[in-house]
Amino acid sequence: xxxxxxxxxxxxxxxxxxxxxxxxxxxxxxxxxxxxxxxxxxxxxxxxxxxxxxxxxxxxxxxxxxxxxxxxxxxxxxxxxxxxxxxxxxxxxxxxxxxxxxxxxxxxxxxxxxxxxxxxxxxxxxxxxxxxxxxxxxxxxxxxxxxxxxxxxxxxxxxxxxxxxxxxxxxxxxxxxxxxxxxxxxxxxxxxxxxxxxxxxxxxxxxxxxxxxxxxxx
Amino acid sequence: xxxxxxxxxxxxxxxxxxxxxxxxxxxxxxxxxxxxxxxxxxxxxxxxxxxxxxxxxxxxxxxxxxxxxxxxxxxxxxxxxxxxxxxxxxxxxxxxxxxxxxxxxxxxxxxxxxxxxxxxxxxxxxxxxxxxxxxxxxxxxxxxxxxxxxxxxxxxxxxxxxxxxxxxxxxxxxxxxxxxxxxxxxxxxxxxxxxxxxxxxxxxxxxxxxxxxx
Numbered sequence: 001x002x003x004x005x006x007x008x009x010x011x012x013x014x015x016x017x018x019x020x021x022x023x024x025x026x027x028x029x030x031x032x033x034x035x036x037x038x039x040x041x042x043x044x045x046x047x048x049x050x051x052x053x054x055x056x057x058x059x060x061x062x063x064x065x066x067x068x069x070x071x072x073x074x075x076x077x078x079x080x081x082x083x084x085x086x087x088x089x090x091x092x093x094x095x096x097x098x099x100x101x102x103x104x105x106x107x108x109x110x111x112x113x114x115x116x117x118x119x120x121x122x123x124x125x126x127x128x129x130x131x132x133x134x135x136x137x138x139x140x141x142x143x144x145x146x147x148x149x150x151x152x153x154x155x156x157x158x159x160x161x162x163x164x165x166x167x168x169x170x171x172x173x174x175x176x177x178x179x180x181x182x183x184x185x186x187x188x189x190x191x192x193x194x195x196x197x198x199x200x201x202x203x204x205x206x207x208x209x210x211x212x213x214x215x216x217x218x
Numbered sequence: 219x220x221x222x223x224x225x226x227x228x229x230x231x232x233x234x235x236x237x238x239x240x241x242x243x244x245x246x247x248x249x250x251x252x253x254x255x256x257x258x259x260x261x262x263x264x265x266x267x268x269x270x271x272x273x274x275x276x277x278x279x280x281x282x283x284x285x286x287x288x289x290x291x292x293x294x295x296x297x298x299x300x301x302x303x304x305x306x307x308x309x310x311x312x313x314x315x316x317x318x319x320x321x322x323x324x325x326x327x328x329x330x331x332x333x334x335x336x337x338x339x340x341x342x343x344x345x346x347x348x349x350x351x352x353x354x355x356x357x358x359x360x361x362x363x364x365x366x367x368x369x370x371x372x373x374x375x376x377x378x379x380x381x382x383x384x385x386x387x388x389x390x391x392x393x394x395x396x397x398x399x400x401x402x403x404x405x406x407x408x409x410x411x412x413x414x415x416x417x418x419x420x421x422x423x424x425x426x427x428x429x430x431x432x
Contacts, residue, residue, distance in 0.1 A: 049386050049415060057385045062358045105336055105357040124317060128340075128353070132361035134383035135391065139362045141340070141353050145317040147274050149344035150351045152364055171346040173273040174266045178347060 060133055064107045067131035067138075071110045072103045073190065078214040080114070088207040097123065099214060114144075138164050140183070147173060153183055162186050163194075182206070191216035272345055276319045279343035279350070279369065283322040284315045286406070290428040292326060300414045300421040309335065311428060316340070326356075333358075350376060359383075365396060374400040386415050395420070404430035 049057075080097045097116025104111055114125035125144035132139055142151040153168030163186035172179045182198040197210040290311045295304045309328020316323050326337040337356035344351055347366075354363040365380030376398040384392035395411040408426040413419065 054385060054415065057388070058358075061360060061383060061385060064360065068360070105338075105355070108357060108360055109355055126316065126340075128355070128362065130355060130360060130362045132383060134361060134385065135389055141362065141364075143317065143321050143340065143342060145320065148276065148280070148320055148342055149273070149346060150340070150342050150353065152351075152353070152362075171273060171344060173270040173346070176269040176273055176346040 057134075062108075063133070065131070065133060068103070068107050070187075071129060071131065072107055074101045074110065074193065075103055076101060077217040078193070079217055080116070081213045081215075082116070082210065083212075084210040085208065088205070095119075095123075098217075138166060140166050140168075142170075147171065151181065153181065158184075274320075275345070277343075277345060280315075280319050282369075283341060283343065284319050285403075286322065287313050287315060289313075289431040290406070291431055292328065293427045293429075294328070295425045297421070297423055299416045300419070305331075307331075307335070310431075350378065352378060352380075363394070365394065367396070382412075384413070386413075 078099045078101070080099050082095045082097060084093050085091070086093070095116060095118055097114050099112050099114045101110055101112045103109065108130070110129040112125075112127040112129070114123070114127070116123045123145065125142060128141045130139045131137075137154045137156060139152070139154045143149075149171040151168060151170035153166035155164060155166040157163070158165040161184050163184050166183040166185070168181055168183075169178045170181050171177065179199060184196045184198075186194045186196070188194055193214040195210075195212040195214070196208055198206045199209045200206055290313065292309045292311050294307045294309070296307070297304055307328050307330045309326055311324055311326045313322055313324045315321065320342065322339075322341045324339045324341070326335070326339075328335045335356065335358060337354060339352055339354045341350060341352040343349075349366045349368060352365045352367075354365075355361070361383050363380060363382040365378040367376055367378030369376050376396075378396040378398065380394055380396075381391040382394055384390040386392075392413050397409045399407045399409075401407055406428040408424075408428070409422060410424040411420050412423045414421045
């Protein structure tokens with residue numbers, strides 16, 4: 001067990017050593033990420049809503065919409081080609097894995113199970129993707145068998161980026177501190193998706209540290 | 219065991235060489251970037267390895283989560299606003315651990331006001347931030363509620379805070395507070411506070427009693 005753990009963490013170090021401590025680009029993405037959120041509750045701004053309005057609001061919040069329909073199109077099994085870079089200009093590392101997506105709870109949430117092999121060790125990851133109708137944001141959570149924390153990101157569809165842009169935080173295990181991350185999910189076509197992940201490099205500038213190309217399994 | 223050990227050693231080799239190269243590059247870049255807000259401190263590979271072991275190895279908090287595995291009867295009481303008539307519902311929660319004891323997954327099912335209610339939470343204890351992180355979503359929502367907090371061993375209580383969509387105000391979030399108390403091995407108690415929809419002032423909106431199914 002000890003060696004197994006060691007290999008897992010070694011692999012993880014290579015995978016995630018691209019991240020940095022608090023940097024300029026982090027505070028930039030942080031600002032972007034928190035736009036319109038974390039607003040303090042101010043009792044004075046409250047108006048007493050009638051129960052019909054409350055019911056209508058809740059219905060709108062809980063009913064899956066077109067974003068969920070688009071999400072459901074990704075259901076199925078995908079081959080993942082993972083490429084990651086430890087630092088800007090560093091060599092590209094590669095591995096492959098399999099991702100299985102399905103919608104749960106009446107088409108409201110997408111859960112993804114990732115299984116692969118990272119430097120000879122089994123790798124498992126679990127993701128949840130939501131589209132919050134009330135706040136009109138995508139929310140993504142990620143856990144895997146190498147860590148104890150959770151990566152939680154949120155964001156919107158960005159036409160200029162050609163996909164969903166999600167900002168958030170994760171612990172960089174190599175330094176044991178939280179760092180900012182940015183993910184871009186692109187739908188190339190019905191059978192091809194690309195995920196790009198960016199982090200702050202050691203010079204404070206954001207760089208691409210991971211890319212996953214998903215191809216639908218026939 | 220032998221192949222594993224070999225893989226480990228090879229991995230360490232790769233890791234160390236990569237790490238050294240990086241450190242050298244960092245040092246070069248530091249010199250040319252004086253405007254950097256916070257200096258990058260190169261970490262030696264032994265320190266880095268220890269940090270990653272510490273981060274990824276389940277500890278006492280994860281063992282505590284695992285001790286709550288099993289099937290529980292859930293009795294819920296909910297108040298729509300301060301002073302409202304309480305609504306009650308009962309259901310079942312099933313707790314299990316994911317990824318070799320790293321995360322707790324809890325699946326809730328109940329019948330509420332004649333509708334099937336289904337909820338799922340994933341809870342972790344982040345060894346780096348020393349915080350519990352909890353996410354929750356259900357079939358009466360489209361969002362994900364996220365809470366973070368700490369454990370107090372003296373009172374056997376976990377105190378969490380976070381946000382959820384504020385149905386009263388379009389597009390807004392509201393703050394929530396949660397207290398989760400271990401009464402004994404077979405009894406748990408959860409209380410939740412949020413803004414009163416009529417006044418915006420904090421009130422107790424929900425209480426849940428969980429009893430282990432024999």
